[in-house]
Structures are given as C-alpha cells and as structure tokens.
Amino acid sequence: MSEVLNFHFHVDGDDFTSAGQASIQIKKNLRRLGLDPEIIRRVSIAMYEGEINMVIHAHGGEADVNVYEDFIEIILKDTGPGIENIEKAMQEGFSTAADQIRSLGFGAGMGLPNMRRYTDDMKIESTVGVGTTVTMRVNL
Amino acid sequence: MTVKQLSSSGQFNILCMPEPEREIDGVYIGDLLSWVMGKAEADNVWITIMSNINVIAVASLSDVSCVLLAEDVTLESDVLNTAKEKGINILSTPLSAYEAALKVSGMI
Numbered sequence: 001m002s003e004v005l006n007f008h009f010h011v012d013g014d015d016f017t018s019a020g021q022a023s024i025q026i027k028k029n030l031r032r033l034g035l036d037p038e039i040i041r042r043v044s045i046a047m048y049e050g051e052i053n054m055v056i057h058a059h060g061g062e063a064d065v066n067v068y069e070d071f072i073e074i075i076l077k078d079t080g081p082g083i084e085n086i087e088k089a090m091q092e093g094f095s096t097a098a099d100q101i102r103s104l105g106f107g108a109g110m111g112l113p114n115m116r117r118y119t120d121d122m123k124i125e126s127t128v129g130v131g132t133t134v135t136m137r138v139n140l
Numbered sequence: 141m142t143v144k145q146l147s148s149s150g151q152f153n154i155l156c157m158p159e160p161e162r163e164i165d166g167v168y169i170g171d172l173l174s175w176v177m178g179k180a181e182a183d184n185v186w187i188t189i190m191s192n193i194n195v196i197a198v199a200s201l202s203d204v205s206c207v208l209l210a211e212d213v214t215l216e217s218d219v220l221n222t223a224k225e226k227g228i229n230i231l232s233t234p235l236s237a238y239e240a241a242l243k244v245s246g247m248i
C-alpha cells in the first residue's frame with residue numbers, strides 16, 4: 001500500500017439543493033482515475049446515501065474518501081444526534097425521517113441497507129448525543 | 141436502443157437530452173430514492189413522478205440512461221438546468237408509469 005489519495009469534503013447540513021455534491025464530485029474524481037464503472041457506481045451510491053443521511057439526520061458533517069492501491073475507504077463523520085439502536089437502523093424500512101423529508105422521496109429506510117449492499121465492509125460507530133461515524137470499504 | 145431513438149418515437153417529450161447516445165437497457169419504476177439507488181441498474185430508463193432536485197443526483201449516481209417523468213410531471217427550471225449541467229437526459233409523458241414502461245419495453 002504505497003500512495004494514498006485523499007479527498008475531503010465538508011457536507012453542509014440542512015441544504016437539500018446541494019446535498020450530494022460531494023458524492024458527485026467523487027464520482028468525477030474516480031472516473032478520472034480510470035476505475036471500473038461498476039466500482040465507481042457502488043462507491044458513489046454508498047457515499048451519497050451516507051452524505052444524505054448526514055444532511056437529513058445529523059445537520060451535516062465531514063466526508064473523506066481515501067483511495068488505496070487495492071481498496072477505497074469512505075469515512076463519514078458527524079456530530080449529530082447519534083443512532084440509538086444501530087441494528088434496528090440497519091433494517092430495511094426503518095426510518096425516523098420527517099414527513100417533509102419523505103415528500104422528497106427519502107425516508108424509505110433503505111439508505112443504510114444500500115450502503116452495506118454496495119460495499120465490502122461497513123462499520124458504524126455511534127454515540128447518542130455525540131455523533132456518528134460510518135466507515136465503508138470497497139475492494140478494488 | 142439509444143435515448144435519442146426513444147425520444148424520436150413521438151411518444152415522449154424531450155425536456156433535455158445532453159447525452160442522446162446513451163444506450164437503454166431495461167426499465168426501473170420508482171419514486172423512493174433509496175429504492176431506486178438500491179435496485180435500478182446502470183443504463184435503465186428510470187420512470188418516476190418525483191421531480192425535485194435530488195432526482196438529478198440519484199439519476200447521475202445510479203448511471204441510468206434517462207429519467208422519464210410519467211403523468212405529465214414537470215420540472216422547475218433550476219432542476220432542468222442542473223440536469224443539463226450534469227448530463228442527465230430527461231423525457232416526459234402524459235402516460236402512467238405502467239403505460240410508459242410498456243411503450244419502452246416494446247421498443248427495446
């Protein structure tokens with residue numbers, strides 16, 4: 001594991017119109033690196049789900065994408081309310097999203113399951129009242 | 141079939157078509173964005189009645205070849221501009237999602 005390439009983004013909370021900018025930028029960056037389109041698709045969807053979660057549930061946060069020789073690591077860190085029951089949150093269909101969020105098409109409770117589906121490894125560390133850090137890995 | 145070919149069938153209105161040569165391979169119908177991201181496949185036509193700005197991000201990240209707005213759903217001009225910028229093809233139709241899917245399916 002020689003060089004690691006890092007991309008860092010500040011994810012603005014409560015701004016729906018620009019939500020997803022970090023993921024879309026990452027998609028461009030990974031394309032420029034010439035990675036396989038299906039890998040890029042998995043990384044950028046998983047990151048977008050995490051990015052949107054930070055906007056909807058945690059007033060924004062920080063996103064880091066590290067490109068190693070044989071895997072890509074995505075780290076999403078927020079200082080939001082935290083997740084009380086991670087196991088429950090991971091279940092398809094579980095959501096605490098407000099009605100206004102649901103009217104935009106979010107809140108199906110499929111974000112975290114998608115993040116797990118599209119990555120090779122996923123870890124959630126969360127403390128109520130402190131924040132949440134999601135670390136995902138996609139093998140190259 | 142390409143998006144351009146689909147659009148010239150006379151069944152669909154072109155709202156914007158920055159990437160006319162995108163290939164179409166299948167259809168996904170859905171309005172819940174995380175379902176779409178979990179289930180739609182690259183190069184699908186995505187039929188939906190959602191029209192907010194997040195649709196553009198989801199279309200871009202999912203690699204769908206085209207968004208097809210059913211039931212005559214329209215887009216705000218800023219959403220349309222973002223779609224053009226991001227290279228997202230958008231068509232619309234008065235048909236229901238079901239009828240639109242049948243039409244697309246009959247053409248691929």
Ligand SMILES: Nc1ncnc2c1ncn2[C@@H]1O[C@H](COP(=O)(O)OP(=O)(O)OP(=O)(O)O)[C@@H](O)[C@H]1O
Nearest residue numbers: 053057058089095096106107108109110111112174
């Ligand atoms: N970063 C976070 N901070 C606090 N709570 C979170 C965070 N991410 C997820 N959650 C909690 O986990 C639940 C499930 O998340 P998930 O992404 O699966 O669904 P959703 O965001 O509610 O809906 P969808 O992703 O389908 O639009 C959320 O409703 C929320 O309660």
Ligand SMILES: [Mg+2]
Nearest residue numbers: 049053111112
């Ligand atoms: Mg979510």
